[in-house]
Each structure stands twice: as C-alpha cells, then as structure tokens.
Amino acid sequence: MTRNFRTSGAPHMPPQNTIAKVMLQVLLALVPGVLAYSWFFGPGILIQIILATLFALLFEAIILRWRGRPLKPFINDYSAVVTAVLFALCIPPLAPWWISCIAMLFAIVFAKHLYGGLGQNVFNPAMVGYVVVLISFPQAMTSWLPPLALAQQSPELMSVGLLASLKIIFSGTVPFAGGWDAITQATPLDTLKTGIEAGRMVPEIRNTPLFGDYGGMGWEWVANWFALGGIYLLYKRTISWQVPVAMIATTVLLSLPFWLADPDSNPFPLQHVFSGAIVLGAFFIATDPVSGCVSNRGRLIFGVGVAVITLVIRRWGGYPDGVAFAVLLMNMAAPLIDRYTRPRMYGE
C-alpha cells in the first residue's frame, strides 16, 4: 500500500533558537547589573525600566497596527523590551515619566519601524531615543543621584525611597526641603570634566567621596555586574567577543599614553572603563547585531571605533560621556566596514 507525503526542502530539522530566546538571554544578562544599580542608587531605575517598557510596547503595538503587521510574532519577540531596558539604564533614575515616552516614541517609531521594523534599522533604537532626549532636555537628563551610601553619610543629601521616587518621576516635584539640589549630584564623569576644565588636578578631584577605586563610587560595581552579565552572554554565544574586547582594550590602550604623560589632567585608564557607559555599551549596546557589523574583523573595527569616538567626546566634546554618540556614528559606518571586511571564502 503506498502512502503519500507532503514535501518540503531540506533541512528537515527546524531551528530551535528564536528571536524571543535571544532577547530573553540579553534581558537575563542585564538582571545583575540592574539589581546592583537599584542597590546603589535606589528604586528609581526599576520604575524607569517599567515605564520605558510599557511605552515601548505601546508604541510597538500602535505602529504594527498602523503598518498592517500582525501583532503576534512581533510584539512578543522582546526586542522592544530590550530597547526599553537599555534606554532606561542610560537616563537618570528620577527623570520625569515623559522622558521615556518621548524617547520610546523616537526609538520604536522613528528609529525602528520607519526604517522597516525589526532587523532593518540602521541606528541602535535605544541610543536614538536616548540622544534625542539628551539633546532636547539637558536639565532633566543631568539630574543624577548620588549613591545611597553617600547620601546616608552626608548631612546635606537626602536618599530617595520608592514612594518619593514615584512622586518625583510622576509629578516632577521633590518632596524634600531643598528641592532637586537636596537629592541630586553630578555624575563622576561630569565632576571630572568640570573639575579638569576648572583647572583642578585629577587626583585631587578623585579624592572626593564620589569616586571609588576605579570609577565612580557605586558605578564601578554596577559596571562589574554588567560585565558579569556580558560574560554570560559571551559564554552563551549570544554575543561575540570582538566588540567588547575591542572596545575595552581600546579604551585602556588609548587613554594610557595620555595618563602616563599627564596624570594630573587625564583620568586613569581603568577609570575610563569603569565610569559612564563603557561596560554597558561594550557588552549590551555596541553588540546590537542589527545596527552593527557582520564579520569578525568588522566587529573589531566597530568596537575600536566606538571606544575612540567615546574618548574623543569625553576629552574634547561638550558631553561628559559619548558612548551613545559613538555608537550612532559607528552605526553609520557599519555598512561600509562590512563591505571591506568580507571574510575569505573556503578555497578562495
């Protein structure tokens, strides 16, 4: 007795990996860093993550509907969530709620879907959203908190709990005497930059309690935990080693001669690595596959480029940190890099 079957081309083993799984890996790897962040700087970051995620999913749903795309496979691929979380990790933890709204509008609608949606975007959506609000609302984007430990020690600073955080984020008013000044403090990078510009020496600036062993107090630990998550991603092969290694190595190697030549006006190399967004950027932002490079050599160049531009902005630019700008600039260069770094084919 013969029996008929439906045919379909090889391979006959469907892939088991899915985009959702990849994105969940990334989110999982961010957990330790996020926990450390809220340990050192209060629960504001958790509120920001939730806010940004909700806005991201909302805009994703609206634009999918508008583009006539099915919601189902796209809304639960978690790519918008990753964008939202990475964005939230870049902004001050007590930034007003509408910052997330505007940033996610630009990230999801403009940077992602108007370029063609998932996989088509030229620029890293989280960084587009971040840069838009950074340029448009400098005031709100520079109101950083000191580490909780510091706030508890110093009489003139207040530490901010969950309820106070909610109130500040949603009403914009600070429920403490002294207002914003009582709770905010410049970031270490900011302090460093204004200090150097004011003619002070780096070791002298670093003597303030805001600084830790390498980077800023608290910040360096957050960076450590992000690095741990990044190593997990490397181990899981969700990201490849080229971008993080190139980025961190370049940061160290490039800042080393400056520091050796003039340690008074240039920060120590490891301070560069452990402050600002270098570690987060190296493992989680510059490794975004969609807007990055394809080949291994291309990824090395990409990582080097991000580090160089970041250091240039930190040293000579108008902003204390430059990872976001650096990533966006390298996003533009990525197609060109890809074209010149095609790997040698078998037998070629």
Add this chain to the structure above:
Amino acid sequence: MNRALLSAAEKVELAREAGKRTHHFHGGLRLRHNKKISCQDPVIQPPLPASLTVPLLQHIGDVAEPFVSAGDAVLKGQAIGQCQPCATIHSPVSGTVEAIENRPMGHPSGQAGPCVIIRPDGREQWTGLTSIENWQDANPETLINQLQNCGLVGLGGAVFPTHTKARDGRNRNIHTLILNGSECEPYISCDEMLMREQPEKIVLGARILRRTLGAERVIIAIEDQMGAVQKALTRAADLADCKSISVVKVTTIYPEGGERQLIQVLTGLEVPAGGRPSDLGLVCQNVATAAAVADAVVEGKPLIERYVTVTGNGIAHPRNFKALLGTPFSHLVALSGGYTDDVARLVVGGPMMGYPLASDDEPVVKASNCLLALTAKDIEAPQPEMPCIRCGECARVCPATLLPQELHLQVRNGLWEQAQEYGLSACIECGCCDFVCPSHIPLVDWFRYGKGQQRERALEKTATEQARMRFENREARLLKSKQERAAKMAARKQLLQGKAAQQDRIKASIARAENKTAKPGNDNPGTGEQGKLPDDT
C-alpha cells in the same frame, strides 16, 4: 603558516601528510546523532518485493538507453541499460520486464523518468559474470572498464560515476585515496553497519581502487565515536598485510563528512574554489563504494544492491537493510514494523541535506542511503519566519565561510552579480545556517533557488552569446561578400574604363585615318561602328 597562501605544488606536497594529524574547518554543528536506534539489529536482506522499479537515470548525465523491452526475460545482474559515458544499469533480479514507463524515480528533483519495471520470478538466476581475480596484475584501465560495466557510482549520495573519477585521477597524479566513512548526518547508519560487518571487503576495495588510481596511500576516515569500527578495519588491513592503509578518526562535527570539509580536516588545506580534490592529489570515495568495487572486480557482481537505513521517529522499528535497487521503500517500511501514527514527512538521506519523498512507492536507487520518516513533532517550527536580525549565527557556522545573511538578501532581491561575488556557488547547501537562524529564514531554500536562477542565467548567457556570435559571424560574412563584390565592381570598372580609353584611342586613330582619307565635311565618322563594339559590361 597560512595554508591558503601556499602555491599549488606546495599544497600537493602538504596534502601527502594527510591524516597525520587532524585539523578544523570553520563553523559546523554538533548535532544529536540518533544513529543508535537503527543499529540495534543486524542488517537483513528483505524478501523479494512483488515488482522492482529500476530508473534509467541514476546519476548526473543522460538517461540510459534500455537494452530490453516489455516482455523480455532478464537474469539477475544482466545489463539492461547504458549510456556513454555513464555507468551501466543492471537487473537486480531474474524475472520479466513488465514495462518501461515514466515513473517517479527517487530523484531529488521529484520528477518522473523512464524506469524498467521488473517482476521477479523468484529463481534469482544469475547471468554469466566476468570477474578479474588476479586484479593485482591487471591493467588499471581494465579495472576501470570493469567498474563502468558493473555500474559503479559513488554511494555516499553524490552518485558520481566511479570510473570517471578513477580515469580522471589516473591523469592527475593522485597520491592519496580517502575513503569516507564519516557519515556525519544524524540518523544515517548504513555506512557504519557496513564497516562493522564487512571490513575485509572495504579493505579489499580500497586496495583495488588504489591500484586503479596509482595512489600511494589510503586513508579511511571514520567518526571518533566508532570505536569498534576502527578495530575491525585495522584488523582487516593487517590481515591483508596492507601497510598503506591507515584508519583515521575525525571529530564528529556536521558536516565533517562533506568531501571538502573532510579534506580540510585531514590535511588542513582547502580545495581551491572551482577546483577538485585532485588538484591536491587526492580522491575521495565512500566506504560503501569501496565494498562494491571489491564485489565488482573480484566476483564480477554488478551494483544491484546497497545498504539502506530505514529510521526516524516515524518508523516503528528502525533498522538497516541490504536492499536490491528498485525495491519500493514501502516494502522496507513494512519490514520495519510500519509507520508510527504521527509520521509526517519522508526524506531520502539525512535530516540536514536529504530530499523529501512525495510517496513511499518510489524505489531504492544507487543514491539512497537512508529513508528517514519524521513525525509532526520533529519538523514543527516553534516560530514563524521573522526578519533577519543580522545576528551572524549563520556566518559563524557556515563551513564555506560565507555570509549567508548577505547572500540571502542578495538572492531575495535578485542581485545576482553581488551574490556571485559573495560566493553563492560555493555554498554546499549543508543547512547549518538554516538550522541556527533565530529568525527561521529558510536560507537554504533561497540558496537553492538562487543557484537555479544562476544556472539559468548562465545558460541564457551562453545562448545569447552564441546568438551574438552567430549574428556577428553573419554580419562579418555579409560585410566580406559586400566588400568582395565592391572590389570586383571596382576592378571591372577599371577594366571598362581601360577598354573605353582604348576605344577612344581606336576611334581617334580611325578618325585620324578617315580625316586623312575623307575630305572635310564628314563630321561624325565613327558613329556607325561604335554601337557594334563588343560590350562586356
């Protein structure tokens, strides 16, 4: 040392070291083997089926010309079709030719083609066989002819005629013959069973093939988890007192059994793009081919049966068969306990590169190493196709070091020149990229389509090229004849002018004469004669 930069001669020298140590190839996958399920029971020879379907096309090339017609009686092993320079096709049984008609012929294309339908008479009466018992002294050319007459082709799946490879190898200074026993695809176990059960035959075939090629060494490459097989083969080689045969274990990473990958593993060298293993002084054959060579030369038996694995979660009792070519797969399935309830797809070959079968009525052919029945659960995709996120997983696993994500876009958008530049034709369709893609893009489907389009374009190009040449030739011919005519005309004109001048001179002299004779008043003296002058225009 960058082995890619060596000169051709240096590469050949280096290739002589093949198997001394093993190397890596780029990418690849570690897959679950699933081979054990079909290795539990010994190989059996199934009872004769009610009828056999022997396709007249079993490898690349033309359809063979049948020697028989409907109603003819045939003997087991009798040649029933051939085309030059293909391998001969034989009757697997003694019986009667029922018909020669178009049927699905177990070909990857799924197309129907001419097949000889034979009803066995059950007597299994052999035709007269010619063997070459003293093959050690035989002329290699005689051996190669014997291989062709016995219908030998590569049994690893590519079914390249063995005699063509051997003849080509003789002209190319082959130093090493590689016998490929590393069937890297999951599920398939026919080669492993063969190596376990008939190591002597493989060693014998290896020695014969070595003689036909004039090679110095033979390497039998097996997978690293085939411990028993290595012992069996080494013992057989020792028994034959053959020092030139070595058994090498290679790490099981799919697709290490692919010809180009296996060569890279054994030598660290890549077969040049567009080239062949013989460029490195190597020839690859499958172990099953070697066993069939031994049968063909020493016993004179043509290729009429092969080891076939019938396996997969869709089969009740997976096992291996030594099946006659032409046996319908349904016959083997019935002997394996039938299908399970949730069987959903039939594949000939492995799950990575096998081709699907529309019906189990199709016959076992020389290329069929495995019938794989997969269940709905095996082939169910956990997610629909999504856009490429450029994660680069595909490039990481591609053994041809291509950029599948770029190729995919190029093929999809019809950018054929770019796709060519990015190595579409170097894709071995191994399916690694497909298997790891988190977006579930059917990459290999696109590459097969792209290659088809490229072939068509190449054909079209040669066709237009030919048309253009024809046109240009014609133009040139026309131009030439025109020029020739013009030249002729010119020549004639000159001639005429010369004649006219002559006439003028004649006329002038006549006139002068007349003037002398006649008196003035005769004003037009030559008019009368002028029209009578011979006109050769």
